[in-house]
Amino acid sequence: MGDCPSYQVKIPQRFTRTKLEVNGERMLAWSLAQAVLSAWWTVADYGRMPTKMIAFAQLLAEMM
Numbered sequence: 001m002g003d004c005p006s007y008q009v010k011i012p013q014r015f016t017r018t019k020l021e022v023n024g025e026r027m028l029a030w031s032l033a034q035a036v037l038s039a040w041w042t043v044a045d046y047g048r049m050p051t052k053m054i055a056f057a058q059l060l061a062e063m064m
Contacts, residue, residue, distance in 0.1 A: 025064070032060040 035057035042050040 035060055
């Protein structure tokens with residue numbers, strides 16, 4: 001995973017927790033699960049490594 005580019009994403013907590021009334025940690029965990037599934041399905045369906053999807057999943061994992 002060291003080859004993945006580094007991205008900085010800042011999600012204001014006041015937006016994720018007050019406006020949406022959603023637990024931020026739960027939303028982040030769900031997003032990570034969906035990103036990993038999407039990458040896996042790409043590998044399974046097309047036989048290629050989805051580097052951008054993996055980088056996004058790594059970013060989400062680092063935010064946890």
